Amino acid sequence: MQSRGLPHVAGLMLAFFLFPGAASAQQVCGDAETPCRVESGSYHLILPESEPAGIVMHLHGGGSTGKAMLNSDLARVSVARGYVFVAPNGEHPEARWTKDWSVRADNTRHDRDDAVFLQTVIADVRDRFRLADAPFVLAGFSRGGSMVWDMACRLPEFADAYAPVAGAFWDSLPERCAGPVRLFHAHGWTDRTVPLEGRSFRDGTVVQGDVWASLKVLRETNRCGNRQPETSSFEGEYWLRHWTDCEAGQIDLLLHKGGHTAPTGWADTILDWFEGLSLKQL
Template sequence: MIRFLLCLLLLIPLHAAANGCQGEIACPLGDRSYHVLAPEGWDGQTPLPVLLHFHGWARQGDIVVGHPRIAGATKTRGVLLVAPNGHRKTWDFWTSETEDVGFANDVLADVAKHYPIDPDRIYVSGYSYGSAMAWRYVCESGDGVAALLAVAGSIRQTEDCTQAPHEVRHAHGLKDRVMDFPMGPDGDTTYPVALWRAKLGCHEASPQGDWSVVPFLTLSRTTWADCDAGTVTLDLHPGGHFIPHGWIGWQLDELAGRVPTYP
């Protein structure tokens, strides 16, 4: 549904920015708001991939559009960054009854009135509580989403999702004590993506070994590429609750078929 709506909105004349808002200046939308950041060097006409990123608890979208590990990745890769503002600086991701999924769809629809969005390259991301909200969003409205890029947060692996993104990429720290690492039965470290493996019909795990973006942090990657629909990637690291340096940019590069770079 969201992909169809975005395609329809491509026919509407565009303006330079939503109500003059950009970066730290919030875009009003009813009784709520969001932030948007266009990439550097954009010509004002070329359709843009979108990273819809949900902020962490007690934060707002102004933090997202100024964050070097989020905005620093999008603005140099030709990606439009969209950061909704949660009610009372948080998100209601606990059940499918949340109003925040509808709000996020309204945000994307409003952005599409002002920017030429590429409906085939809608990426949904989030960190901590925002990551859990990103999971909830694609669980309820993910059929038009190209990829979920989630960091350190999820909903219950037993949820019955009505929709799903084409691709899932999730990063989590083994020592996370804020959004605890969701260890599976008998110490199964692949459990953090059990929901999507089941939903997308994935079969055999394929360990990809250790890799790193920066020399001081090593991640261990496992992929499920033999799924009935889509793919799943899990990146684990030995640290705690944070966005790994360069991780978001690395995923955007891989999704675009480019050789990944840092920053």
């Protein structure tokens, strides 16, 4: 992955203790009623009580809002573990779906380029709350998960790692991404809203992409040595597959027995994964 990389968590925390002003900005916006505003939209945010260990940004599903994400399990777990939780608003007031993300290749008109918007949001968060070097993971659910895949593919240096759930590329899929990334995808085995194989709308003019095909694109971009994962395992109700022989980046897949939802314990699982990445050489 061609990025600044993830610092060791212990080293990061030591830096905060040595330089306590690094993340001591007061929260003046971001709560449920007072979102932080940037040129092209708004976002919500929760600061932890301790010095931040990093940033978790979560993109809501279609029809939802950043405000609703403030009460999510990921928000609660992230803040409890010392992360700044950021929840942007997908806003397209003149589009067919107003609370949505401008997912590429979905044959739908959007009011703004959300790749640009999300870059504006993270720049504002880092500047406003003095988090210039904080490690950052981008997560998202459903349409938000598809936007995570798009960001990982188009702008691999945007985040240190990516954690989409229940959403992947839409057709037509990119042939190749801009660079390798570390991505942990989660999906329900019985998901009928975003099936693993995708589905079509509007007489076939809009097509959800196939998760397996999305993974193939990323394996080729990451230059993984084999089509099959190096390891597979079961952990409770999790079915896990790991591609760890890639020349750059890493791909992890979690399948669960549920439908269109994040699996139980997903928030802690992705943060454990993210913190584990920080202990490895890039």
